[in-house]
Structures are given as structure tokens and as C-alpha cells.
Amino acid sequence: MNIYIYNSRNFDKKAIIPSIFIFPVLAIIAQGHFASFFSVVPTMIFYLILTYRNTIKYLRYWILGVFLSFLEYLPYLISEINNGFYNTKLMFSKGPDTGKIIIAKIQALFLFPTNEMSSHYLRGFNNIIEFWTSAPPYIYGLIFLILNLVFSIYCLINMFYFVFNFRYKGKTDNERTYLEISKFFILSIFITLLCFLIFRFGEGYFHYFYGLFSVCYAPIILFLVQKENFIINTKKIFLLLSIFLILNAAAMFGSIERYVIRFEKDLSLRHSKNIELFLNEHK
Numbered sequence: 268m269n270i271y272i273y274n275s276r277n278f279d280k281k282a283i284i285p286s287i288f289i290f291p292v293l294a295i296i297a298q299g300h301f302a303s304f305f306s307v308v309p310t311m312i313f314y315l316i317l318t319y320r321n322t323i324k325y326l327r328y329w330i331l332g333v334f335l336s337f338l339e340y341l342p343y344l345i346s347e348i349n350n351g352f353y354n355t356k357l358m359f360s361k362g363p364d365t366g367k368i369i370i371a372k373i374q375a376l377f378l379f380p381t382n383e384m385s386s387h388y389l390r391g392f393n394n395i396i397e398f399w400t401s402a403p404p405y406i407y408g409l410i411f412l413i414l415n416l417v418f419s420i421y422c423l424i425n426m427f428y429f430v431f432n433f434r435y436k437g438k439t440d441n442e443r444t445y446l447e448i449s450k451f452f453i454l455s456i457f458i459t460l461l462c463f464l465i466f467r468f469g470e471g472y473f474h475y476f477y478g479l480f481s482v483c484y485a486p487i488i489l490f491l492v493q494k495e496n497f498i499i500n501t502k503k504i505f506l507l508l509s510i511f512l513i514l515n516a517a518a519m520f521g522s523i524e525r526y527v528i529r530f531e532k533d534l535s536l537r538h539s540k541n542i543e544l545f546l547n548e549h550k
Contacts, residue, residue: 282321286328287335293478294336298343302475305462310455310479317454371463373456375473376483377423381415382408382515384522398529405525411518414511419487426486427453429493445489452485 293311297303315322315329322329347355385398399409426449429435437443459476462468491498498504 282325283328286325287332290329290332290336291339294339296478298339300475300477302468303478305466305468306455306459306476307478309462310451310458313458314451314454370470371460371468371475372470372473373460373476375476376452376456376479377419378473379476379480379483380419380487382412382519382522383416384408384526398525405521408518408522408525411515412522415515422486422490425490425493429489439492441492442489445485445492448482449485449489452479452482455479455482 289311293303293308297308347353383395385395399405399412429446430449430453437446459479463470498508
């Protein structure tokens with residue numbers, strides 16, 4: 268989900284549309300997976316509380332958006348009432364054992380912007396190494412994974428520096444917008460950890476955090492926005508970046524092929540056989 272966050276002191280008509288449609292979009296995301304109620308949804312609520320001056324300014328449009336999101340959930344709510352809230356009870360029954368503290372796998376948000384392909388099956392550091400080095404090893408992809416990790420970490424440090432430099436307000440509208448999105452991203456980390464801990468939702472899988480997928484690119488986008496003129500006006504830098512992106516795209520194609528062959532192909536075959544057996548048994 269692309270989040271439009273504004274920070275203008277004046278009433279901006281362009282901000283009306285995102286004010287209306289952000290919560291309906293979040294409602295769609297939440298219907299994709301209930302875990303969004305423990306990550307992106309509470310983060311948006313807390314963000315609106317922290318930026319209450321702008322929130323109050325567009326309050327009627329936010330209320331309209333919440334109402335529209337309620338309408339999206341109305342069919343599901345009616346179904347739950349008829350079923351005695353079966354699915355809702357099942358969702359909340361997935362918490363960890365009493366007394367056991369499990370931290371949400373928030374590291375997913377830092378791996379999404381990289382070339383890491385084994386993250387969905389992450390059991391530990393050895394799992395990552397095995398994906399890239401097991402026969403036949405994919406060294407080309409591993410090299411670009413390392414380069415991506417280094418670049419992502421640098422962008423992350425750059426983001427923290429400018430976000431917590433409270434005197435810095437940004438030089439352009441684009442930079443100010445992505446500084447706000449970066450603040451939302453940082454807030455999402457703490458809110459997600461807190462919500463998973465309070466509601467004892469468990470550590471979850473990486474796909475639990477797909478609702479925050481787009482905002483986890485904020486550090487990289489912020490860096491590129493800040494260096495936009497330098498990159499475009501310096502031919503050597505622009506050429507090197509273009510070559511890197513092309514080579515990295517090739518590395519990603521190879522990584523996806525490796526992922527499909529190692530994980531999805533056999534799984535799809537097993538599912539197909541199970542469906543075939545089920546259909547044959549129920550002819």
C-alpha cells in the first residue's frame with residue numbers, strides 16, 4: 268500500500284482523497300490477513316494521534332473513510348455473527364503459551380527491500396546461507412544480496428539520522444513527504460512489537476507483515492530523493508547505478524527461479540495430487 272502523508276499547515280485539497288481512502292484500503296489489506304490489525308492499522312491510528320493538528324483539519328474525511336471501511340467489513344461481520352464469531356475466536360486463539368514471551372519477526376521489514384529470497388522460510392542464519400550456497404551454489408545472487416544488504420543498511424542509518432535530526436525539515440516537498448513516511452515506518456516497528464506482545468499474537472510468519480511492505484522501502488526512497496539531483500547530474504554515478512540495477516535485476520530473476528524450483532514446484536505438485544485424489548474419491 269502506498270501511503271500519502273502530508274505535512275502542510277494549510278488546507279490542501281489534494282489531501283482529501285487519501286484521507287478518505289486510506290482506511291478503506293487498510294480494510295482490504297486486513298481482510299487479506301488478520302495480522303494487519305496488529306501492525307499497519309494501529310500504526311496509522313497512532314500516527315493520526317501524533318499528528319493530531321492535521322488529523323483534526325481533515326477529520327470529516329477520516330470519519331468518512333472509517334465509515335467506508337466499516338461497510339467493506341459488513342458482509343464479513345454478518346457472517347461472523349451468524350457463525351458465533353467462529354473465525355474471530357480462532358484468530359485470537361493463536362497466542363503463545365502463558366508466560367512465554369515471543370518477539371514478532373520484525374526483521375522481515377528490513378529484509379523485504381533486499382534480494383533475500385529465503386526469508387519466508389527463515390529458521391535462522393543457516394537457513395539463509397543454505398539457500399544460496401547449497402548445490403549448485405548461486406554465488407552471483409549471493410554477491411548482489413550482500414551488496415543490497417550493505418546499501419539497505421546505509422540507507423537505514425541515513426533515514427534515522429535525518430528523522431531524529433528534529434531541526435531538519437527537508438529541502439523539497441518530496442523529501443518532506445518521505446521523511447514523514449520514514450517516521451511512519453519507524454513508528455510501525457514499535458507499534459507492531461507492542462501489539463504482538465500485548466495481544467499475544469505470537470511471533471508470526473513473514474507474510475504477517477506484508478501490510479507494511481511498501482513503507483519498508485522508505486529508507487531507500489528517501490536516500491534516492493535526497494541524492495536525486497546529484498545522481499542525475501553526475502554521468503558516471505548515473506551510469507554505474509544503471510548498470511548495477513540491470514545486473515541486480517538479472518540476479519533477482521535467477522533467485523526467483525531458484526526459489527520456485529526449491530520450494531514452490533514440489534509443493535504445487537503435492538497440492539495438485541491431493542486435489543486429484545480428493546476429486547477421484549468424490550466422483
